[in-house]
Amino acid sequence: MTSVDYSLYLVTDSTMIPESSTFLKQVEDAINNGATLIQLREKKLSTLEFIERANKVHELTKKKGIPLIINDRIDVALAIDAEGVHVGQDDMPASIARKLLGPNKILGVTCSNEKEAKVVVDEGIADYVGLGTVYKTNTKKDVKDPEGTGPIGIRRMLQVLSQYQKKNGKKIYSVAIGGINHSNASKVLYQCSLPDYSLDGLAVVSCIMANENAAKATSDLAELIKSKPEWLKNISTSSSEAKLENKIKTLIETKPLVHHITNNVVKNFSANVTLAIGASPIMSELAKEYEEFASAIPSLALLVNLGTPSNDLMDIFKHAIRVYNKYGKHIVFDPVACGASKERLESSRQLLNTGQISVIKGNVGEISSIWKLTSTYQKPSGDEKSLMQGVDSIAELSEEQIVQIGREVSIDFKVVVVITGVTNYVIEGLDSLQKVKGGHPLMGYITGTGCSLGSTIAAFVAAKADGTSKPTVNIFDAAVGAVELYNIAGFKAGEVSKTPGTFMTNFIDQLYSCTHI
Numbered sequence: 001m002t003s004v005d006y007s008l009y010l011v012t013d014s015t016m017i018p019e020s021s022t023f024l025k026q027v028e029d030a031i032n033n034g035a036t037l038i039q040l041r042e043k044k045l046s047t048l049e050f051i052e053r054a055n056k057v058h059e060l061t062k063k064k065g066i067p068l069i070i071n072d073r074i075d076v077a078l079a080i081d082a083e084g085v086h087v088g089q090d091d092m093p094a095s096i097a098r099k100l101l102g103p104n105k106i107l108g109v110t111c112s113n114e115k116e117a118k119v120v121v122d123e124g125i126a127d128y129v130g131l132g133t134v135y136k137t138n139t140k141k142d143v144k145d146p147e148g149t150g151p152i153g154i155r156r157m158l159q160v161l162s163q164y165q166k167k168n169g170k171k172i173y174s175v176a177i178g179g180i181n182h183s184n185a186s187k188v189l190y191q192c193s194l195p196d197y198s199l200d201g202l203a204v205v206s207c208i209m210a211n212e213n214a215a216k217a218t219s220d221l222a223e224l225i226k227s228k229p230e231w232l233k234n235i236s237t238s239s240s241e242a243k244l245e246n247k248i249k250t251l252i253e254t255k256p257l258v259h260h261i262t263n264n265v266v267k268n269f270s271a272n273v274t275l276a277i278g279a280s281p282i283m284s285e286l287a288k289e290y291e292e293f294a295s296a297i298p299s300l301a302l303l304v305n306l307g308t309p310s311n312d313l314m315d316i317f318k319h320a321i322r323v324y325n326k327y328g329k330h331i332v333f334d335p336v337a338c339g340a341s342k343e344r345l346e347s348s349r350q351l352l353n354t355g356q357i358s359v360i361k362g363n364v365g366e367i368s369s370i371w372k373l374t375s376t377y378q379k380p381s382g383d384e385k386s387l388m389q390g391v392d393s394i395a396e397l398s399e400e401q402i403v404q405i406g407r408e409v410s411i412d413f414k415v416v417v418v419i420t421g422v423t424n425y426v427i428e429g430l431d432s433l434q435k436v437k438g439g440h441p442l443m444g445y446i447t448g449t450g451c452s453l454g455s456t457i458a459a460f461v462a463a464k465a466d467g468t469s470k471p472t473v474n475i476f477d478a479a480v481g482a483v484e485l486y487n488i489a490g491f492k493a494g495e496v497s498k499t500p501g502t503f504m505t506n507f508i509d510q511l512y513s514c515t516h517i
Ligand code: 3NM
Pocket: 011, 110, 130, 131, 132, 133, 134, 136, 137, 138, 139, 140, 143, 144, 177, 178, 179, 180, 203, 204, 205, 206, 207
């Protein structure tokens, strides 16, 4: 079968139907509101019941002209002449399934890792693969990776598919599955894409099947899949070599607002830094007001700082990330000491999974912890070895290794990465790297000089201070501007200070002077 639309793939589950509805109604609502493919997945029905149900669903899908795929049961698929079958890794091998089905039925295979994807492409007989588990899900209990591979794990498998396509000129289609819902759909599509191969769709179960309003759940999801997400609308990718003075001019003219959700130690200092550079700080942990901010204030960015984490704060962070994403406002993430404990690293993972971040800023230790976080699933051990071979601590990392780590984090999370230290690195993907010399050793004696760089970056990004006057912002250029301003001010303050106390006031003065005078 040719030209199947995989974009919104509903996989059914009859165990989670809301009391107000029925199985068939949920499926019908989905079919009539944008589902492009249906998989009937029944684990507990007798063969007779399965066939009866399949016939009923098939009537609905045929009316709409969309394919019906049967999970696992080739006999049932053949019995009702369904359009295809989906098999998991423990089901009938794809090669046998294909023989039984013949060449014209759709055959899908679940893959959880690169190895499984390689087997599928070597055989070359599947039409599409279901790649998962992306995120933690309650729907399927026996998934290979209960925590989910995240988009990065999916991308590793897409690489295999992409190579197959290049070699054979033939495409195996792909959908991602597991924990996908309205809040992460756009992000999954964005992050699960390679320059030369993109996911063809999203497969979902509970966000439609368990929804009180399956019709709306489906049409909303279809809309999200079709349209460009808000946070992507405000980004430009072409990098310019814009001058710092132009960026500062934009910053001062715009007077952006930086919403800090930051740690208790640095709140005051960060607010002073934000004011000194001509921006305004708001400190708010009142989740209910975020929607009001994000929807109404044009030049606004969010700074998420993990410095003093708590369970309450995690919920607030997640809410903030969702709201800021919804309104296309940029987010700077500072994973403070994320390598200090498993929990902190897990918190970082959760926040990065919650939404699309624009900039991650951290020191070498923090960024390499984030890098290791992604390595659990994604980095073949070979890569890791060659990168970290013989390195016992991050203190021993060469510049080349630091930049490589930054590049991988940038690619994995589709973010601009700022790595701070004696030399600062601003990194985006494989192509963009700007080194900025560190300001002054006295910066290390004052709490908040690291965190407040996050405020400065957020201010530049919010103001679209990238040296152009485009309506979009080039985040890389804006981040470079922020890091340059910050370190120039640090250097100048250091020249006129002998001790930390005076350095602190001189630093604030220099930030002010560099931007205002
Ligand atoms: N297969 P929900 S996860 C059917 O990882 C299925 O292969 C998975 O349900 C896999 O959209 C899954 O409710 C269930 O999270 C996905």
